[in-house]
Amino acid sequence: MNLELSPSVKYWSNFFHPVLMWALLLLSLYAAYLGLQVQRTRNAEGEQKKELVKGRYNVKHYQIGSILLALMVTGSIGGMAVTYINNGKLFVGPHLLAGLGMTSLIAFSASLSPYMQKGANWARLTHILLNFALLGLFVLQALSGVEIVQRILSQA
Secondary structure: OOOOHHHHHHHHHHHHHHHHHHHHHHHHHHHHHHHHHHHHHHHHHHHHHHHHOOOOOOHHHHHHHHHHHHHHHHHHHHHHHHHHHHHHHOOOOHHHHHHHHHHHHHHHHHHHHHHHOOHHHHHHHHHHHHHHHHHHHHHHHHHHHHHHHHHEEEOO
């Protein structure tokens, strides 16, 4: 069975992935902020620690991280699917390769959660390093994605 989408659906489907990814980039920055607050809470003492604990940064960070993991993996697969449906192929280049790297980094980073919950500092440090690398790749992805969207718009 060959499913053919209307030209209108094919065209507008090009924009779901970029909009989702820009939202996830902003959400990633918020998750980084929450992670820094978790570190601050962990290192604080006395009244300052009591005040920071009330922010429940650890719970918020974990929840936002879970949402990011699910949506980033889904968005990455969706972006590749739309590209394939609309073009009959994937364009292997920096955007695709960095996106696959980001998907791997976020999965690896999330997999460290059980170890961090047991207090493993090596896991915490690795999690932080992976996520800063992920943010760096994400910014590069956003910029290369803008170029791709501009190309799509110029062909319309």
